[in-house]
Amino acid sequence: MKCPLCNGVLEGADSDKSESLTYPDISTSLRKMQFIIRIVVFLAIIAFVTVVIVNYATFSGVYWSLLVGAELCYGCFVLIYIFHERRSLQRMIIGQMLAAAVVLLLTDFLVGWQGWSLSIALPITFLGVDVTAFVLMVVAIDGWQSYIMTEIGTFLLNSILLALVGTHDWSRFSMIMNLVSTGITFVILLGTIMLGGKMISNELYRRFRV
């Protein structure tokens, strides 16, 4: 047995082994999940480089490889953000929603910008998240009031979309989709505030106190 400071041999030691008697033996083992993530990111990079080369060699006016790249990024983001670093359920939902929004906008842009992301895809995405939050509120009971933040966020995002669509020459269908989505998120938010009582007002005070 040796001294941990000077590595000299200790006299009168009971054991030949140099180990701590007061702390458990913790050997450093590779964290499996981190290794899996590195493999996935590595494969995603290889896949992206491959499709870029193929797109370049067979280019016919559409940068479809960038679309594939965006989807690969989304997949890696979900893996790293959602599974690797433990986060609250709300943050996972909001994180996925924002990442999906970016991918949808990019997809619309890359295939010639027809505006379907703003008029259809994003309103449905935000509405879907809001309804999910509402269901989780009903089911969660304990801590249900914290979902008000998701409801406020989705209502604001829908409002911004509605303003964008409203100030441009979009189709009637686009307007209706955005109005319905904004309307539903508004009703859910209003209902939560009016029926939530003191718990909601406390939650709003805590979240927004200056």
Place this chain on the structure above:
Amino acid sequence: MMSRKRVKNLKWDKLDNTANLFPVIAHEGMSNVYRISVVLKEEIVGDLLKQAVEKVLPYFDIFKCTIKKGFFWFYFEENNAKLPAIKEEDTYPCMFINQHSNNNYLFKVSYYKKRINLEVFHALTDGNGALNFLREITYAYIRLAHPELMEQVSDTLAPETSLDKEDSYVQNYKSKQKKTYKTTKAVVVKGEKLPMNQFAVIHGIMPVADIKQAAKKYGMTINSYIVSAYTYAIYKSYLHGAPSAKPITIAVPVNLRPYFNSDTNKNFFVVVSSQFLPEKEEEYTFEEIATIVKKSLEEQINKENLEKLFSYNVSNEKNLMLRSVPLFIKKLAMKYVYMASAKANTSTVTNLGMIKTSEPYSAYIDRFQAILSMSHGQNIKITVFSYNEDMVLTFSANIRDNDIQKTFFRKLSEDGIKVSIETNGVYYE
């Protein structure tokens, strides 16, 4: 008729001034978690420890909470989830506590052989607040392990335990102070880093009487002596006695409670720094270094200066314009300020002082000890804890080289202090 589950309004509280920083800067590589431990004279029984924690936790609101994010500030909210599992120690000390995998709690309790560990995220409280909690857990555990003691003591909290939750920073600050934190870069102790989260711990156990005598020989307090010896060890073993353009700056947290008559369980401390700039070519002696360090600390540790130190930060917190900045912008600013000031310190020495326990529990307790986690720019730190006749001085480091620790303990031995060493085995790997 079915009874309806009543969902009550959860209690909440603001973070104190110091606590606001920790959720911003804490991550896997820099946990801002510290550990305080009590070593008993008998092996710990896990089930009894779990019962002890369950018994004591309801009294301590500051531990029975989780952190939530508001639009402008973080805040604490009551946590009614069941306790996370209390199990035998199976990781390195002071690992990052992810509240989402810890039933939303910001502390952990574990045990190993005769030791009970309490690991706390610094946003909750400082060492003194955590000690209150650990002491009550220890008392409750001892009562459970030795039911015969119930004839002598009642099964409640001890009278010396405080449950105060006052934000003493706000209670005692004076408005409109100038900036007080340093940004002059200090010597950074570098070296081959241990793998992430691997942590090297060395405890030096010594008689309080010995170190008191050694400090008296140099005409200084125990704290000044320890800081001087540490500065000396860094100067000799890391700088090899050579001059340096950057000073060796040791951060020394100071408990503010005695100065301001506070009993709070929240954070209430400020950090002063001793600074030693090795300017001359000729090697400094220990006595020269000790004189510089002693003067540096004495100039700063007085009520007026300590008040100035925290008043600046509290004034910022009270400023309406700064308060109105959304949290995501505040976080960026706080991180920037933290990074700028973090490299102003070489290391930290935190002395939790002499701990007292009441009868009949003292007979079952061997000692207390503490471990600090690493922070940006500081790869080695010291914590000091005294109990009865023994002082436990703990080095925690995330670098492989241990020359500084070796030089430090050799200096103590030269001054007649009998030190025995315990480690967590990392330096053997």
